Amino acid sequence: MQNAPKACINCRRQKMKCVMEDTDRCRRCRRSGLPCVFVPRANAATLPDVMRNWSEDEFKGDVLRRLRIIEERMGLAAVVDDQVVSPAFQTDEPEFSSLGALWDAVVVLQRTAPSTLPRSIWRKSTVKDLWLSFHDRMPGLHFMPRKQTFSAPQPLLVASILFCSSVRGPQEVAELAPHYLQVLFHAIAQLSIPGSEVGKVPGDPEEWAFQTVLGLILAGLLTEAIHRETGIWISIAYRLILENCPAQIDETSREWRKLFSGLQIIDLEHASLHLSCPIIPIECPLRGLQTSNRDQLYRLSRMMHTGLTHFTGRGLPTVWSCFTDPEPRPALLMSNFTAVDAAVIRDWARQLDEWLVEFSHSAEGSEQDLKVVFRQYVLHRLVVLSIYHPARGCDLWSNSTTPQEQQELLLSARATLKLHSHDNTIWSNWDQVMITWASLIVIQGVEGGAGEPDDLHNIKIHIDKLKQAIGPQPRLGDKLVARLETSLANVHTPGSDGPQGLVQNPYIGDAVDRSWHIFDEASLQSMINSNWMV
Structure with missing residues (x-):
């Protein structure tokens, strides 16, 4: 068994004879300007002296030199930047x-x-x-x-x-x-x-x-x-x-x-x-x-x-599905909602109303604290009302929706949309999605002849806010803006045969059926009189 290889690694790859000289390199490596590294054969008894005598730093340096030569030949030479954080x-x-x-x-x-x-x-x-x-x-x-x-x-x-x-x-x-x-x-x-x-x-x-x-x-x-x-x-x-x-x-x-x-x-x-x-x-x-x-x-x-x-786990359409599904899901039958569901919704709304009353009249809270309370109420109120809305095919003018329900949903959506005009601390993804969701409902109101003069202006403010944020890819803002602009492109002035307008003031007259109101009438009135609605 021989103790050393017959050729260095460069000569072995080219299947050429390796001729050693007095120096540490063979003739071919010396002429090529390459480091001469001997690799022992699989059956070699010991490492060659030229490798056994190398220190760890010398071996690493040789490998790095060879790597640098390869990178230079391939045009991948790294640019040294002293301003980049390094382990050293x-x-x-x-x-x-x-x-x-x-x-x-x-x-x-x-x-x-x-x-x-x-x-x-x-x-x-x-x-x-x-x-x-x-x-x-x-x-x-x-x-x-x-x-x-x-x-x-x-x-x-x-x-x-x-x-x-x-x-x-x-x-x-x-x-x-x-x-x-x-x-x-x-x-x-x-x-x-x-x-x-x-x-x-x-x-x-x-x-x-x-x-x-x-x-x-x-x-x-x-x-x-x-x-x-x-x-x-x-x-x-x-x-x-x-x-x-x-x-x-x-x-x-x-x-x-x-x-x-x-x-x-x-x-x-x-x-x-x-x-x-x-x-x-x-x-x-x-x-x-x-x-x-x-x-x-x-x-x-x-x-x-x-x-x-x-x-x-009920298979109900979600708020996010209205931004991701290419086609709107068919409306679910209202029979899918039981009396227990209605009770849960009303109890949920009652607790949210009580929460608003308790924490919006707190003497300890600052003006900013009260703004946060109202913002949370408006956004979570729309969550509650959105349990039913997507199930009706996201159609504000569905035949299964009463004028009182339409009024309540549109009023909440309009208040949510106006958050962007009065609150510059909105930044999380959830806030942006819910305000965009409210914008889509308001657009349906405009489409049906129940819009207000500043509705489209407020929607434009929201779109501008979404476009200002660059964010990561895929950008949430791009998806939300595309959805809004698609809906706005379909807006037209309703004709005489279009959907009927909403009840303009559901609080006047005893003939109005308030039994459909999910939230308390006082909370609805507080939203109308709120600074967000001005």
Whole structure:
């Protein structure tokens, strides 16, 4: 058995004789300018001296030199960018040293992200701008109004903040949002891979889980509707809460309670769009996360959870299906709705009316708090009324719909549409979908001769808002705008044989049948007199 190969790897590939010289290279490799590397045969007893004497750094350097030659021949030579974060990045640079552990998280994201993403998304100046401007570009979360700052951010939270901040940033960074979305997708996927860098729990598991859940919530707020995987993310976040929430009740647990409320909210929003069963229970099994029955978000979540659970699995058309189905589904017979269904709807509406009265007259709330209460009431009111509307083929003028029902649905849709004209803090996907859904109902009202002078103007404002947001691909705004513009193209002035107009004022005269009103008459009147309706 021989102890060395007869030819270097280059000569062996070309099936040529390898002639060694006094140097470390054979004649052919020396003339070609290539490194001469001997690879032992399969039956060689030992490695050749030329390889056995190499250090690890020399071997890596030789491999990199060969790779560089191949890249240059193929025109794939990499361009060195000193402004891109690298594993060897030193945080003692004055401009970036204050951000500390942020760069460690960014390096982890780089290693787990697809190599096809542009290197520009890792520029230190871009990452720094997106990280520091997050709170300025993103409105405060109503479940966690106090701004959270993190001195040691975890990778998934960093990925989520980079994506959210880029979506709402200027043109030059908004164009990077689709790339940061891919980074976020891969970071979330890492949670399901054993031993992954993103899923690796550091010395403080509570802090890691808190940041990871918050990152999942932020990601869901800007991806729900388009990505059904949001439901899977919610499940992951719930499991992390159950496994890592501290048992003691202190200031930290109160922040966890807010985090749990935020997860409940996005879970209910996702369920309302797809009419699916909520994942998060009404009552958390952990005592430290249970809250008072007087809490505003708890009361709202409880009534929404009960109502949505009742109508799950019935095969009813959903709000989101009206944006995705190429053809509208045929209207379901009203016999599919039982007396129990009607009771659930009315009880749901009664609780929502009581919720509005209780929290809109609170002396403790600021003007902004009252705006949030009214916005939530208007949006959730439309959810309740939308249980029946899609089942009638999304037809406001269906023969099975009474004038009183038409009036109530159109009034709610018009109030929802006007949210955009009075509230600049609307940004989540759920808000955008529900306002677009309201716009489609208002368009049907205009088509049927029951429009108001500012209806089309308010719809245009909403379309402009959707077009302003660049967002990821496929863009939610593009889908919503296309649906609205298709409906607007069909609007025409109704003739004498068109649908009958709505009852102009259902509150005047005793001849009007109020038994069909799902919500309380006082709540209807408060909507008419509200600032949103001006």
